[in-house]
Amino acid sequence: MFRIALPCLLACAPLTAFAQSHATLAPAGEGAADEGWSARAELGLAMSSGNTETESFVGKLDFAFSDVRHKLAFGASGHYATDDDVAIARRYEAHGTGGFRLDPRSYVYGSLRNERDAFGTYEYQWTAAAGYGVEALRSEAHKLSLELGPGYRFAKDQGARVHHNEAIGRGMADWRWKLTDNASLVDTLLFESGRDNTFVRNVLGVQVAVAEGLAMKAGLETRYNSDVEPGIENTDRLTTVNLVYRFK
Secondary structure, X not given: OHHHHHHHHHHHHHHHHHHHHOHHHOOXXXXXXXXXXXXXXXXXXXXXXXXXXXXXXXXXXXXXXXOOOEEEEEEEXXXXXXXXXXXXXXXXXXXXXXXXXXXXXXEEEEEEEEEEEOOOOEEEEEEEEEEEEEEEEEOOOEEEEEEEEEEEEEEEEOOOOOEEEEEEEEEEEEEEEEOOOXXXXXXXEEEEEXXXXXXXXXXXXXXXXXXXXXXXXXXXXXXXXXXXXXXXXXXXXXXXXXXXXEEO
C-alpha cells in the first residue's frame, strides 16, 4: 500500500516546507479564501481528417463553496475519443468533497469519487475517504491546499465479475500560482493507495485569460495505476487545450 504513497508524501514535503518558509505571504486578515459559490466549466474538442478520422472530446464542470465554517468542492469530467468512428477512449468521473473548518486554515473533510473507464483495467472505482486538510498557502500569488486521510475503495475488473475492495490511504495537493494578472499555473495531485492498486493522477495546466471570465488552458493529465492487465500501460497521458469559463 505504501510503496507509492510514501514517495507521494515525500513529494508533498517540499511544498509544505515552501509554505512554511513563505508564511509571511498571507498575514492574518490578508489573502483570505474566496467566500461564496464559484463554478468553472472546461471544454475541449479536437478533430482530424485524411488517412484517418479522429475526434476527441474533453469536458469538465466544477463547483466550489467556501465560508468561515465550510469548504465544499464537487464536479464531473469526461473524456471521449474515436478513431475512424471506433471508440478508443470513454472515461467519466464524478467527485465531491465536504470540509468543516477547525480554524481559518485547517479543516476536516470527507470525500467521495467515482470513475468509470471503458478501456481501463477497472470498469469502475468507488472511493470514500475522510481526513485532515490545511490551506498551507493563501496569498494573492499562491494558494496551496493539502489533504491526507484513510479511506476505502470498491473496484471491479473490466469485463469480469472480480471485485477489489480494500482500505486505502488518500492524499491530495492543489497548488495555484498567479504568474501575472492574466496568467496562472495550476497543479493538482491525487493519490489513492491500497494493497491491490495505487492510483495517482496529476493535472498540470497553464491558463491565460482572454476576456472577463473566459480563458484558454493548456494542460497535461498524467494517470498511473500500479495494477493493470497485460497489454495495458501503467501510465496514461492526455494533453489538452481547453476553453475555460469561470462564473461566480
